[in-house]
Amino acid sequence: MDYTSRMGGKALGARLRRLSETIDRDATRAYATAGTRFEQRWFGTLNQLAINGPMTVSELAAALRITHVSVSQARQSLEKNGLIASQDDDADARRRYLALTGAGTRLIRRLQPLWRAMEAAALEVNAEADDAIAALDRLDEALARRSLFDRIMQRLGNEETNS
Amino acid sequence: MDYTSRMGGKALGARLRRLSETIDRDATRAYATAGTRFEQRWFGTLNQLAINGPMTVSELAAALRITHVSVSQARQSLEKNGLIASQDDDADARRRYLALTGAGTRLIRRLQPLWRAMEAAALEVNAEADDAIAALDRLDEALARRSLFDRIMQRLGNEETNS
DNA sequence: AGAATTTATGTAGGCGCCTACCATTCTGGC
DNA sequence: GCCAGAATGGTAGGCGCCTACATAAATTCT
Numbered sequence: 001m002d003y004t005s006r007m008g009g010k011a012l013g014a015r016l017r018r019l020s021e022t023i024d025r026d027a028t029r030a031y032a033t034a035g036t037r038f039e040q041r042w043f044g045t046l047n048q049l050a051i052n053g054p055m056t057v058s059e060l061a062a063a064l065r066i067t068h069v070s071v072s073q074a075r076q077s078l079e080k081n082g083l084i085a086s087q088d089d090d091a092d093a094r095r096r097y098l099a100l101t102g103a104g105t106r107l108i109r110r111l112q113p114l115w116r117a118m119e120a121a122a123l124e125v126n127a128e129a130d131d132a133i134a135a136l137d138r139l140d141e142a143l144a145r146r147s148l149f150d151r152i153m154q155r156l157g158n159e160e161t162n163s
Numbered sequence: 164m165d166y167t168s169r170m171g172g173k174a175l176g177a178r179l180r181r182l183s184e185t186i187d188r189d190a191t192r193a194y195a196t197a198g199t200r201f202e203q204r205w206f207g208t209l210n211q212l213a214i215n216g217p218m219t220v221s222e223l224a225a226a227l228r229i230t231h232v233s234v235s236q237a238r239q240s241l242e243k244n245g246l247i248a249s250q251d252d253d254a255d256a257r258r259r260y261l262a263l264t265g266a267g268t269r270l271i272r273r274l275q276p277l278w279r280a281m282e283a284a285a286l287e288v289n290a291e292a293d294d295a296i297a298a299l300d301r302l303d304e305a306l307a308r309r310s311l312f313d314r315i316m317q318r319l320g321n322e323e324t325n326s
Numbered sequence: 327a328g329a330a331t332t333t334a335t336g337t338a339g340g341c342g343c344c345t346a347c348c349a350t351t352c353t354g355g356c
Numbered sequence: 357g358c359c360a361g362a363a364t365g366g367t368a369g370g371c372g373c374c375t376a377c378a379t380a381a382a383t384t385c386t
Contacts, residue, residue: 011206011207012186012285012289012296013183013186013187013190013203014183014203014206014207015183015296015299016179016180016182016183016186016299017179017180017183017187018228018229019179019183019299019302019303019306020176020177020178020179020180020182020183022306022311023175023176023179023306023311024176024180026310026311026312026315027176027311027315029312030312030315030316033316034319040176040177043174043177044174044177065181066181113319114315114319116318117315117316117318117319118315120314120318121311121314121315121318122175122311124314125302125305125306125311125314126175126302128301128305128308129298129301129302129304129305130298130301131298132298132299132301132302133175133178134298135292135293135294135295135297135298135299136178136179136182136295136298138291138292138293138295139182139288139289139292139295140182141292142288142291142292143182143185143186143288145291147189148185148186148189148190148284148285148288149189149192149193151283151284151287151288152189152190152193152277152280152281152284153193153196153280155279155280155283155284156197156276156277156280
């Protein structure tokens with residue numbers, strides 16, 4: 001039991017952060033070992049485009065539950081690497097449709113075995129942890145019902161409720 | 164059920180990252196609302212120094228399970244804000260002992276109510292999530308037994324075992 | 327039609343943490 | 357006593373994501 005676990009709730013954020021970093025790092029290492037240049041942040045966008053076909057920045061942000069800013073940055077990186085291409089929408093000049101290029105499609109195909117291995121490894125760990133993913137679901141739900149901020153403020157007797 | 168949960172293990176890292184960011188953000192907002200300038204990364208160091216008295220950078224890193232680099236950066240920020248002071252060790256010139264200043268001690272005292280509220284809020288969420296913290300413990304343990312990287316590599320038939 | 331608002335996307339800069347690398351100081355074997 | 361290697365701390369630069377703000381285009385209101 002290390003520091004963050006002994007701290008109970010107080011270091012929950014730090015705890016989650018560290019865990020996510022450990023996992024990200026291992027994934028990055030796996031990509032490197034597999035000899036493929038791949039950035040973590042590409043995954044969501046690439047995966048969505050493979051599933052749904054061309055999508056706009058905002059659609060991707062909504063689907064991935066990240067900000068459009070992050071999608072925009074991922075887009076730049078993906079385009080620079082020739083994995084996707086953007087195309088203006090004739091009907092609405094604000095929109096920018098992103099689509100996989102041939103190279104993008106090939107990369108996804110090449111990564112299939114690795115992604116399957118990652119998925120299997122993650123599920124194995126999850127099983128050993130007695131379905132930690134379900135616990136994360138419950139955490140998400142609890143926070144969606146009422147944010148941590150609101151809960152903190154209530155306890156301080158400080159009903160600003162600006163959220 | 165959003166994207167990351169539907170993805171099962173494949174987006175586990177992203178999932179944890181998002182959750183930790185949500186919590187960090189709410190905590191930051193709570194500090195701001197409480198009218199106190201406070202950076203998340205100060206917490207671990209400040210807390211350890213309050214508990215144990217003066218400690219070196221490496222000792223803090225080990226206790227907090229982060230790199231000495233992060234501690235070193237937190238130190239600079241804490242010193243710049245007058246909350247801690249460093250002092251050279253006469254016996255070993257490499258060592259740098261960090262200790263709370265009066266301002267640091269006062270800040271901690273002033274933050275006690277907020278920290279208690281945060282702790283209580285976190286425990287409430289944790290209870291609603293049916294002890295998600297325990298699930299995180301199990302996740303840590305599973306990954307300590309065998310890293311995600313090793314599990315992935317094994318599945319790829321690629322026994323590099325460079326870890 | 328023109329103004330106000332909303333929507334779509336982008337840039338700048340920040341967060342907390344990391345790896346890679348560097349300098350200095352201490353220590354243990356010879 | 358000296359020198360290789362370990363220990364301690366630091367800097368540079370990066371990661372993936374964010375908020376705050378900016379711009380342009382579409383839509384709504386009157």
